[in-house]
Amino acid sequence: MALSFFSPTIAIPIHRITCQATTTLSPQRVSSPLPINPNPSSLSCALNCTHFQSCSGCTQEYDLHHPVVIDEAIGFFNKHGVKDFSFDSCRLWGWRCRAKLAVRGSSSKPLIGLYEEGTHNIVDIPDCKAHHPNINVAVELLKQGLFLIPHLIFLQISVIIYVLYVQMAVTTHDTSLPVPERYKNGKVQVSLVWNSRSENSANTGKLNALANFLWANGGPRRKVHLVHSVWANFQTSSNNIIFGNRWRHLLGERDFWEHIGGIDVSLAPSSFGQANTRAFDSLLRKLHKYVPQGASVVDLYAGAGVIGLSLVFSRKCRSVKCVEVNKESKQSFEKTVERLPTNVDSNISWHHADASIEPTSWLLGSDVVVVDPPRKGLDPSLVKELRHISAIELRTNSSKRPETVKDEKRPWILRAREAAIQMESTTVHEENQSLPQTLIYISCGWESFKEDCLSLLASKEWHLHKAHGFNFFPGTQSIEILAVFKRGRGASTKKKKSGKKQKKPH
Numbered sequence: 258m259a260l261s262f263f264s265p266t267i268a269i270p271i272h273r274i275t276c277q278a279t280t281t282l283s284p285q286r287v288s289s290p291l292p293i294n295p296n297p298s299s300l301s302c303a304l305n306c307t308h309f310q311s312c313s314g315c316t317q318e319y320d321l322h323h324p325v326v327i328d329e330a331i332g333f334f335n336k337h338g339v340k341d342f343s344f345d346s347c348r349l350w351g352w353r354c355r356a357k358l359a360v361r362g363s364s365s366k367p368l369i370g371l372y373e374e375g376t377h378n379i380v381d382i383p384d385c386k387a388h389h390p391n392i393n394v395a396v397e398l399l400k401q402g403l404f405l406i407p408h409l410i411f412l413q414i415s416v417i418i419y420v421l422y423v424q425m426a427v428t429t430h431d432t433s434l435p436v437p438e439r440y441k442n443g444k445v446q447v448s449l450v451w452n453s454r455s456e457n458s459a460n461t462g463k464l465n466a467l468a469n470f471l472w473a474n475g476g477p478r479r480k481v482h483l484v485h486s487v488w489a490n491f492q493t494s495s496n497n498i499i500f501g502n503r504w505r506h507l508l509g510e511r512d513f514w515e516h517i518g519g520i521d522v523s524l525a526p527s528s529f530g531q532a533n534t535r536a537f538d539s540l541l542r543k544l545h546k547y548v549p550q551g552a553s554v555v556d557l558y559a560g561a562g563v564i565g566l567s568l569v570f571s572r573k574c575r576s577v578k579c580v581e582v583n584k585e586s587k588q589s590f591e592k593t594v595e596r597l598p599t600n601v602d603s604n605i606s607w608h609h610a611d612a613s614i615e616p617t618s619w620l621l622g623s624d625v626v627v628v629d630p631p632r633k634g635l636d637p638s639l640v641k642e643l644r645h646i647s648a649i650e651l652r653t654n655s656s657k658r659p660e661t662v663k664d665e666k667r668p669w670i671l672r673a674r675e676a677a678i679q680m681e682s683t684t685v686h687e688e689n690q691s692l693p694q695t696l697i698y699i700s701c702g703w704e705s706f707k708e709d710c711l712s713l714l715a716s717k718e719w720h721l722h723k724a725h726g727f728n729f730f731p732g733t734q735s736i737e738i739l740a741v742f743k744r745g746r747g748a749s750t751k752k753k754k755s756g757k758k759q760k761k762p763h
């Protein structure tokens with residue numbers, strides 16, 4: 258690879274999306290997965306990536322618009338009463354707006370990419386087709402910086418290594434540009450994971466030199482402004498956890514804004530952010546339709562509260578409660594709230610808490626519960642409560658206002674209250690002690706979703722009302738599911754039951 262010293266080429270490739278479509282699939286239209294001899298239509302939706310097979314990121318080379326798992330999903334939902342499952346194939350290339358990459362190799366030959374499956378070898382992926390094109394340009398720029406400032410990465414095991422990982426996140430929300438220009442001109446927030454305790458460590462000079470290089474060659478003074486900001490994360494642990502607890506903003510804009518689900522959203526580098534910004538926006542717009550106007554919503558596994566706050570705006574929710582275990586997301590939530598339109602009149606709160614501990618305390622008082630758990634699925638204690646929701650409802654209705662509200666002593670509830678952010682509505686609403694009638698499940702883990710879904714259906718407390726798939730990760734085995742459950746057994750189960758009853762007199 259050619260490395261120039263002071264004037265890196267920052268060309269921004271423009272990708273034409275030729276295979277973007279929203280399709281409604283029926284079981285009759287199931288097509289065969291992964292063709293051995295791909296036909297022309299498969300080729301038009303092919304990955305065409307030079308890193309395929311050596312890189313562990315993508316596993317499907319053809320038919321990116323049709324992930325293999327979709328066929329199974331259609332059959333699954335059809336069997337459980339959803340005949341109109343839809344699948345949005347979304348953007349097929351250049352979709353990844355957030356990437357965490359390992360940095361290894363040597364200063365003269367840096368490698369920035371993913372681990373080879375089952376090893377600690379890094380595969381360099383300069384031409385990744387999944388990345389937003391500007392992530393690849395920023396990776397190239399970083400390599401030039403590493404080349405210029407020696408000993409930042411290791412040559413041999415014995416040499417100290419400073420840069421461990423890099424997170425590249427793209428914001429595509431630049432209001433100074435016309436809307437069609439914004440995506441391809443996305444700017445990159447670069448977070449360097451630095452192998453030292455803090456910014457006071459001895460090697461800070463090198464960190465600053467690298468940050469200054471990125472800013473001087475990718476910042477606002479360049480013809481193409483590529484770098485949004487540079488951050489440092491300090492991580493000295495040698496386990497596989499990428500980020501340490503300490504973050505420092507070094508250069509550029511501190512706040513990172515994106516426009517998702519109809520609102521401006523702030524996302525700090527330490528907070529969870531969806532990798533596929535555009536697909537997430539499509540999912541949210543679909544999700545909004547399943548929430549009644551003025552509803553009370555609890556958003557569990559909420560991150561920075563993007564789902565809940567977008568509902569505050571689009572569905573004029575009476576109240577939205579967000580519950581999240583990562584305290585780093587709190588600040589982003591607060592900033593997003595500050596930018597909500599001034600006419601929003603809702604009780605809004607964010608709680609630093611573990612949704613698996615006493616989940617009923619979060620469900621109480623909401624019409625709709627939204628869950629968006631990590632890949633491993635819902636916590637067993639939450640599934641258990643959802644499976645017994647009628648019994649809990651009976652108990653709640655028969656008892657008066659619980660004493661615990663007055664005299665709370667449970668330490669985890671007190672901690673969650675202390676760390677909470679609360680914005681009160683100007684309208685006084687009667688206290689609501691109801692439990693949700695609608696459960697909206699967003700899943701990035703198909704296997705865990707099936708398990709949770711079957712468990713909920715088996716309880717007869719919930720039935721599947723609608724389901725949609727989104728191509729959040731083209732080229733992989735994963736899809737994102739938006740499933741809407743309603744309380745009770747549902748029309749299809751009831752029909753079968755009434756059919757049996759009619760036969761009884763014979």
Ligand SMILES: C[S@@+](CC[C@H](N)C(=O)[O-])C[C@H]1O[C@@H](n2cnc3c(N)ncnc32)[C@H](O)[C@@H]1O
Pocket residue numbers: 529530531557558559560561562563564580581582583610611612613629630631632636701
């Ligand atoms: C898939 S992310 C979804 C975040 C958010 N809904 C969004 O779309 O930006 C899952 C989130 O759940 C959080 N989480 C994981 N386990 C949790 C738990 N037991 N209680 C609360 N939050 C949890 C993670 O920190 C992460 O932010």
